[in-house]
Amino acid sequence: MLVNSLNFLIFFGIVFFIYYIPLKEKTKSQNWLLFVASYVFYGIAAWQMIPLLFTATTIFYFLGFAIRRGNEKKASLLTTLGVCIGVGLLLYFKYLNFFIQSFADLFNTIGLKANWGTFNIILPLGISFFTFRLISYIIEVRRGKMVPTKDFVVFANYIAFFPTIMSGPIDRPNSFIPQLTNKRTFNYGLASDGCRQIIWGMSKKMIIADNLATIVNPVWADIPNQSGSTLFITAILYSIQMYTDFSGYSDMAIGIGKILGFRITKNFNYPYFTRNVSEYWRNWHMSLTSWLTDYVFMPLNVKFRDLGNFGLILAIIINMVVVGLWHGANWTFALFGLYHGLLFIPLILSGSFFKKKKLKTNKLGIPYLKDVLKMLGTFLLVTLGLVIFRADNIGQFWDYINGFFNFSNFFKLTLDKKELVPLALFIVIMFILEWFERGKEFALSTFLTKNNIVFRWSFYFFLIVMLFVMSSKQQEFIYFQF
Amino acid sequence: MNQQDVLNQVQEIFQDQLDDESIILTNESTANDVDDWDSLTHIMLVVAIEKQFKIKFTSMEILSWRNVGEMIDNILNKLN
Numbered sequence: 001m002l003v004n005s006l007n008f009l010i011f012f013g014i015v016f017f018i019y020y021i022p023l024k025e026k027t028k029s030q031n032w033l034l035f036v037a038s039y040v041f042y043g044i045a046a047w048q049m050i051p052l053l054f055t056a057t058t059i060f061y062f063l064g065f066a067i068r069r070g071n072e073k074k075a076s077l078l079t080t081l082g083v084c085i086g087v088g089l090l091l092y093f094k095y096l097n098f099f100i101q102s103f104a105d106l107f108n109t110i111g112l113k114a115n116w117g118t119f120n121i122i123l124p125l126g127i128s129f130f131t132f133r134l135i136s137y138i139i140e141v142r143r144g145k146m147v148p149t150k151d152f153v154v155f156a157n158y159i160a161f162f163p164t165i166m167s168g169p170i171d172r173p174n175s176f177i178p179q180l181t182n183k184r185t186f187n188y189g190l191a192s193d194g195c196r197q198i199i200w201g202m203s204k205k206m207i208i209a210d211n212l213a214t215i216v217n218p219v220w221a222d223i224p225n226q227s228g229s230t231l232f233i234t235a236i237l238y239s240i241q242m243y244t245d246f247s248g249y250s251d252m253a254i255g256i257g258k259i260l261g262f263r264i265t266k267n268f269n270y271p272y273f274t275r276n277v278s279e280y281w282r283n284w285h286m287s288l289t290s291w292l293t294d295y296v297f298m299p300l301n302v303k304f305r306d307l308g309n310f311g312l313i314l315a316i317i318i319n320m321v322v323v324g325l326w327h328g329a330n331w332t333f334a335l336f337g338l339y340h341g342l343l344f345i346p347l348i349l350s351g352s353f354f355k356k357k358k359l360k361t362n363k364l365g366i367p368y369l370k371d372v373l374k375m376l377g378t379f380l381l382v383t384l385g386l387v388i389f390r391a392d393n394i395g396q397f398w399d400y401i402n403g404f405f406n407f408s409n410f411f412k413l414t415l416d417k418k419e420l421v422p423l424a425l426f427i428v429i430m431f432i433l434e435w436f437e438r439g440k441e442f443a444l445s446t447f448l449t450k451n452n453i454v455f456r457w458s459f460y461f462f463l464i465v466m467l468f469v470m471s472s473k474q475q476e477f478i479y480f481q482f
Numbered sequence: 483m484n485q486q487d488v489l490n491q492v493q494e495i496f497q498d499q500l501d502d503e504s505i506i507l508t509n510e511s512t513a514n515d516v517d518d519w520d521s522l523t524h525i526m527l528v529v530a531i532e533k534q535f536k537i538k539f540t541s542m543e544i545l546s547w548r549n550v551g552e553m554i555d556n557i558l559n560k561l562n
Binding site for chain 2: 076143144145293294297298299301302303305306312353354356
């Protein structure tokens with residue numbers, strides 16, 4: 001059930017009605033409802049995984065108490081156990097076959113015959129997201145930053161909250177659990193802000209990302225027959241597709257949360273307006289990067305603190321490879337992470353990694369040429385990274401890059417211009433709107449409320465009509481596979 | 483050395499490392515109250531504090547502090 005489908009609208013409508021009318025101001029009952037709704041929502045997508053989700057939730061619920069009550073040694077041991085269970089789940093479901101295959105390939109290349117079978121493991125939806133929530137809960141308890149929650153339903157809701165279980169954002173227990181215990185009454189301001197965010201997210205996803213997918217996918221399916229310019233433009237389009245797809249999804253999830261009275265953590269902060277890769281990672285998939293900063297990068301950085309810049313570089317490279325591999329078991333993801341890790345080296349050595357320069361503009365709000373060039377440079381570096389990310393394997397990535405340099409018919413653009421031109425117009429409108437509203441949570445957050453009612457409703461009407469006119473074949477969200 | 487002495491010295495280290503004379507620390511200060519105090523500069527600050535007081539924290543200690551006061555207590559514990 002996609003969040004931008006009619007089925008979801010019906011599902012959400014029922015939840016919304018019960019949540020705010022019969023269960024008005026009954027926090028405990030509302031939590032029960034959310035719990036049932038979350039398990040139904042997850043069960044529709046992957047009913048076989050319900051026992052696993054429930055068991056893991058129960059184990060971590062009790063681990064939280066045991067860590068809190070235990071002495072130093074016991075707490076440390078139990079935390080390690082919890083992290084191992086969490087990581088173990090991920091390794092088993094996402095990486096086991098990859099390891100078996102990689103070792104078999106390795107043995108075969110050195111001449112040893114290895115013919116090992118791989119397991120038939122179903123890929124559980126959302127596992128990368130809910131295991132990270134489980135792990136962060138016990139680490140926060142261990143670090144003494146929060147008290148474990150006694151209410152099982154509250155904890156289970158934190159792990160399985162239906163707007164975010166499939167693709168995040170990955171909320172932290174310290175900010176999310178208290179919201180589940182607080183009273184939630186219908187807040188008109190927050191809910192209408194949520195609706196605006198959903199419309200904006202849907203527009204990005206259905207007007208831009210889904211249409212880009214129909215242009216990008218055929219090119220990737222037939223790389224050898226594409227010209228250099230086609231491959232170049234397609235790479236750029238994929239960067240935009242990735243951003244509009246994933247940030248569109250995040251906006252919808254956050255918006256749904258707002259309607260139910262929750263503040264879900266931010267996931268994107270206009271990442272394509274950043275001037276170097278370090279800035280980019282602070283603004284792209286923020287709930288994942290901040291998770292890894294706290295639980296992977298910081299401990300490594302603390303460990304390596306006496307090694308100076310070398311220690312910092314090492315910590316960043318390991319962290320970025322983990323970022324890459326989190327997406328799945330494929331050498332392309334490892335290479336993607338390594339590539340981004342290496343891009344930090346010049347920033348660290350030149351010192352610009354430590355400086356946070358505010359972006360200045362002229363009187364009209366337009367950035368200076370120097371900054372525009374830096375943004376473009378960062379965008380192109382990110383685009384190259386996403387070519388590695390999108391490739392099925394390293395060989396395909398290599399074919400793609402070779403295709404770039406196919407100069408014999410470089411300028412023969414094979415993309416359909418009739419499809420491309422209106423889409424390009426929407427992309428430009430989106431970026432202009434986002435640029436001028438970049439200080440806000442999302443582009444429509446105050447842009448329309450500042451304007452008069454006629455303009456405001458005309459704009460909503462325009463977007464909604466466009467959602468119908470432009471929406472092509474519904475595409476799954478890219479991040480559902482991770 | 484008492485709490486206040488340590489706090490004063492730590493404050494000087496912060497001013498020096500973050501290059502900002504206007505930083506005033508209290509026991510309740512957190513990274514949210516001080517500009518430029520983030521996960522990166524935090525490590526620089528820790529290294530400078532360890533050098534100044536000739537002590538060594540464990541990773542767990544460094545990752546558990548919730549505010550300046552907890553860090554100061556940790557330093558005092560090590561010194562005594």
